[in-house]
Amino acid sequence: MSAASRKSLQAVREAVQKGDRAPLWAAIFENIVRGFTIAVVLMLVFILGTIVWEGVPQISWDFLTKAPTDGMREGGIFPAIFGTIFVVLFMILLALPLGIFGAVYMVEYVRNGPMARVIRAAVNNLAGVPSIVFGLFGLGFFILFIGRNLDYYAFGTPRDNAEAQLIEEQLEPLRAQYREEAIAQAKIDELKGKERGDFIRGYVAERMPAQNRKVFGQGAMFWAAATLAILVLPVIIVSTEEALRAVPASMREAAYGLGASKWQVISTVVLPQARSGIMTGAILAVARGAGELAPILFVGVTFFMPSLPLTEPVNFGPLVIQVVNPFQEFMHLNYHIYTMATQHPDPVGTRSIQFGTTLVLIVITFMMNIGAIVLRRRYARS
Amino acid sequence: MNGNESVAYNLDTEEPGAEELRAGFTALRDRLRQPAGEFVRAKEFLIEKALLVCGMVSILAIALIFVFLFKEGLVALQNASVTDFIYNTSIQYEYDPVADETVAVGESTAYNWQPVGEEPKLSILPLLWGSLSIAFLAAVFSTLIGVAIGIYLSEIARPKIRETVKPALELLVGIPTVVVGFFMLAVIALPLKSFTNWLGLGTIYVDSYNAFIGALGVSLVIIPVIASLVDDALKAVPADLRAASLALGSTRWQMIRRVVLPAGVSGVFAAVVLGFGRALGETMIVLMCAGNAPQMEWNPFLSVRTMTSTIAAEMGAAQQDGIHVQALFLVGALLVTITFTLNVIVEVIVNHYRKKIRL
Numbered sequence: 001m002s003a004a005s006r007k008s009l010q011a012v013r014e015a016v017q018k019g020d021r022a023p024l025w026a027a028i029f030e031n032i033v034r035g036f037t038i039a040v041v042l043m044l045v046f047i048l049g050t051i052v053w054e055g056v057p058q059i060s061w062d063f064l065t066k067a068p069t070d071g072m073r074e075g076g077i078f079p080a081i082f083g084t085i086f087v088v089l090f091m092i093l094l095a096l097p098l099g100i101f102g103a104v105y106m107v108e109y110v111r112n113g114p115m116a117r118v119i120r121a122a123v124n125n126l127a128g129v130p131s132i133v134f135g136l137f138g139l140g141f142f143i144l145f146i147g148r149n150l151d152y153y154a155f156g157t158p159r160d161n162a163e164a165q166l167i168e169e170q171l172e173p174l175r176a177q178y179r180e181e182a183i184a185q186a187k188i189d190e191l192k193g194k195e196r197g198d199f200i201r202g203y204v205a206e207r208m209p210a211q212n213r214k215v216f217g218q219g220a221m222f223w224a225a226a227t228l229a230i231l232v233l234p235v236i237i238v239s240t241e242e243a244l245r246a247v248p249a250s251m252r253e254a255a256y257g258l259g260a261s262k263w264q265v266i267s268t269v270v271l272p273q274a275r276s277g278i279m280t281g282a283i284l285a286v287a288r289g290a291g292e293l294a295p296i297l298f299v300g301v302t303f304f305m306p307s308l309p310l311t312e313p314v315n316f317g318p319l320v321i322q323v324v325n326p327f328q329e330f331m332h333l334n335y336h337i338y339t340m341a342t343q344h345p346d347p348v349g350t351r352s353i354q355f356g357t358t359l360v361l362i363v364i365t366f367m368m369n370i371g372a373i374v375l376r377r378r379y380a381r382s
Numbered sequence: 383m384n385g386n387e388s389v390a391y392n393l394d395t396e397e398p399g400a401e402e403l404r405a406g407f408t409a410l411r412d413r414l415r416q417p418a419g420e421f422v423r424a425k426e427f428l429i430e431k432a433l434l435v436c437g438m439v440s441i442l443a444i445a446l447i448f449v450f451l452f453k454e455g456l457v458a459l460q461n462a463s464v465t466d467f468i469y470n471t472s473i474q475y476e477y478d479p480v481a482d483e484t485v486a487v488g489e490s491t492a493y494n495w496q497p498v499g500e501e502p503k504l505s506i507l508p509l510l511w512g513s514l515s516i517a518f519l520a521a522v523f524s525t526l527i528g529v530a531i532g533i534y535l536s537e538i539a540r541p542k543i544r545e546t547v548k549p550a551l552e553l554l555v556g557i558p559t560v561v562v563g564f565f566m567l568a569v570i571a572l573p574l575k576s577f578t579n580w581l582g583l584g585t586i587y588v589d590s591y592n593a594f595i596g597a598l599g600v601s602l603v604i605i606p607v608i609a610s611l612v613d614d615a616l617k618a619v620p621a622d623l624r625a626a627s628l629a630l631g632s633t634r635w636q637m638i639r640r641v642v643l644p645a646g647v648s649g650v651f652a653a654v655v656l657g658f659g660r661a662l663g664e665t666m667i668v669l670m671c672a673g674n675a676p677q678m679e680w681n682p683f684l685s686v687r688t689m690t691s692t693i694a695a696e697m698g699a700a701q702q703d704g705i706h707v708q709a710l711f712l713v714g715a716l717l718v719t720i721t722f723t724l725n726v727i728v729e730v731i732v733n734h735y736r737k738k739i740r741l
Contacts, residue, residue: 026635030538036530037539037547040605045556047565047602101436109430115437121729122441128656128725129447129718130663132690139697140450162701230443237440261422263429294665294690297695334560334666341564342670344684351568358561367601369556373549 030072051358058356068304072340073350077357079308083221083301083330084290084364086309089328090225091232091289096282098229099236100271106237107244108266129236134295138227143299147217155213172206178204215327219300221309222326227295232285239284243277244270276379287368290361293334302329303339333361412452445590451718454711461705462504467712469592470494470503495676495687497696497706504709510678512593512686513717516668517661519597519682524604524661525654531605532612532653537638558604563670566599567591571671578683589673589685596686597671600664604657611656615649615735616642652728659724663717665690689717 008027015023066076102119108224110116151157158164182188235326247270255265271278293301309328314321340354341347347354458467469491476487494503531551535544571591578588619642627637643650673685674695693710700706 022633022636026633029635029639033530033534033538036527037534040527040609041529041547041550042553043602044550047557047562050565051561083659098439100434102439103439104429105433109433111438119437119440122444125722125725125731126440126444126447126657128721129444130665130690130721132663132665132693133447133451133714133718136693136697136711137447137450140454140711141446145450201630218589233440233443261426263426287556291556291560293558294694297694308411334558336558337564338666338670341567354564354568358564361558365556365558366553369553373552 031293051362054355055359058352063356072344077336079305079331080336082308084333086324087221087224087330088286088289090222091228092282092286094226095229095232095236095285099233100240100278103240103244104266121236123237131292131294134227134231135297138223138295138299141208142178142219142223142226144170150216151214157213175204178207219329220327221300221330224296224300227299228289231292231295232289234286235285235340236281239281240278243274247273276375280375283368283372287365293338300329301332301335305331333357420441426529451711451715454708455715458708458712461708467504467506469505493678497709500706506713508678509687509689509692509713511678513662513688515593516597516600516688517658517684519593520600520604520661521654521658523597523601524608524657528608529612529650530610532616535613536616537642543649549608555606558621559666562599562602563667566595566671571595579613587681591671591673591685592683593672593686594682596668600661600666601673604660608653608657611653612650612708615646648731652731655724656728656736659721663690665694669694689713
């Protein structure tokens with residue numbers, strides 16, 4: 001016990017002897033409150049410590065760069081890292097311009113007017129919507145509404161059961177015609193039973209127009225990114241708004257005094273001044289987006305893919321160009337952890353892989369968070 | 383525009399080069415002073431409208447969320463009656479020894495969520511019960527601890543400690559919820575189970591994954607939120623109130639309890655309501671470690687299934703365009719209605735108390 005606390009203990013004892021219990025209660029409650037704080041900080045340390053302790057032995061070059069093999073029991077998690085990074089990248093590309101310019105409109109154009117109040121209310125409510133609801137929204141709006149309609153107008157894919165039936169009926173004569181053609185083939189007589197049926201079915205299927213082509217109306221990285229973009233929009237808007245409000249009015253007035261137009265003032269004076277605040281918001285948004293799973297559960301995340309979600313390679317002479325295809329499903333670190341821990345046939349045996357994956361995820365999100373905290377500190381000081 | 387007069391410093395006669403300087407200066411100033419031309423005005427107009435569109439995105443998003451959830455949810459209400467989502471009735475059979483056959487003796491009502499099967503049972507009550515019990519437990523834990531931390535940070539901690547604890551709390555919020563769920567599942571659940579086994583409680587009273595563990599996990603995420611909101615609310619209490627209290631001879635704790643907390647009580651209350659809303663909406667943690675059995679029991683050590691985890695677990699596998707999907711959307715609509723109401727309550731409280739503080 002340090003000298004200082006012994007001294008304060010002495011003071012409390014003297015007060016109690018004098019019949020004044022207030023200092024005693026003060027000491028008790030202040031220590032309870034302090035204890036709770038210490039407990040929570042220790043809990044954080046315990047969580048991180050456990051994950052690092054259990055996860056570090058798993059980390060190796062192969063773990064970070066190879067695809068999982070042997071029913072996810074061996075190999076690495078590279079496709080999950082790849083998916084996480086690219087979904088977040090697409091997300092921030094969508095969310096950042098919308099968020100920044102939305103905030104600019106709110107602060108610079110309609111400052112305290114009714115429009116600003118409406119936008120602010122919308123942003124507040126958006127921030128309070130449970131993350132799983134964004135998942136429902138992503139499924140209902142992006143995939144079932146936009147995606148299915150795109151597929152319908154682009155490829156004639158039926159949007160629901162009734163339309164599927166209608167198309168089926170329309171195609172029936174064509175189907176019958178191909179069937180007759182197949183039967184008329186010379187080699188049909190050589191085939192018997194099942195082989196015969198297979199031949200006819202295959203012949204018809206080869207020639208029928210594709211009716212179930214789905215490109216947009218299914219889970220895809222792009223829809224996941226769009227769903228996450230709406231989720232993180234409030235983060236970006238709020239931090240951009242704060243940053244814009246922190247720009248002194250005198251700067252704007254000086255620019256106006258030089259005769260600059262409103263947009264010139266914003267683009268050359270206000271936005272550059274607010275840069276680090278906006279950066280902080282963007283980093284926080286990325287960290288948030290990388291840490292969420294519930295919103296993207298039904299919009300494209302998948303447990304295992306045999307290959308990375310890339311487009312077909314295109315050859316430019318010696319150069320082979322292959323880019324990310326945002327309209328494919330993807331693997332994700334969060335989903336990997338969740339499925340491995342709850343749905344893998346051997347959840348305990350693969351625990352070290354789960355801890356390794358968790359460590360990778362934690363490192364990615366924490367680097368973002370710590371970066372944002374440091375940036376905000378520096379920016380608050382200046 | 384006769385700007386030439388206003389820059390008639392002493393540039394008329396002096397040094398060589400003054401002529402050019404004056405010409406350049408005047409040209410620049412004239413260019414800047416020109417009234418905005420048609421082109422500039424059109425550009426400004428277009429930019430403003432483009433920015434308006436960006437601003438409208440959040441309004442549009444929140445509106446579409448409501449529209450799409452309620453649209454699907456209402457379809458569910460068309461395809462099944464409202465009471466189907468509250469309770470299920472099933473005909474009770476009993477063996478009659480005289481007639482030597484089973485006969486219907488009456489109807490029984492139950493509250494079951496079994497959406498898959500020949501006769502889907504779609505009572506939302508057990509899910510609501512699960513959500514509310516987890517949110518309630520989590521709110522109790524995190525109010526207790528979060529408010530304590532808020533008080534400590536705002537009133538007691540030295541600046542240096544404050545500067546350490548606040549980023550730590552931010553990091554705690556930054557942990558992905560899947561990681562918290564995984565941690566509770568892999569590190570906390572098993573020892574807790576062995577402990578209760580050691581106490582001899584067995585499997586009847588304690589499930590391996592239960593509401594208590596779920597609520598603990600959820601509190602980990604909410605505590606920092608409540609703590610930082612309480613910290614802000616108490617910081618907003620004017621310093622002269624504190625000074626007056628201390629000058630009257632109160633101890634620091636008496637000042638906190640009698641002056642600071644009553645003055646900041648609405649902020650604290652708002653923080654708690656917000657935390658409750660967050661707990662209701664939390665998905666991954668409860669999905670991973672609350673057990674997911676749709677039942678209504680008072681015992682917090684039995685497993686529960688929340689609205690959020692039901693949606694998360696079942697939506698992926700549900701038959702498209704079926705009553706199951708529609709029912710899940712209805713659950714989502716209910717969830718968003720509840721959290722929206724809570725948000726409005728918080729908003730009202732906060733606005734009220736902002737006005738009060740300003741007075």
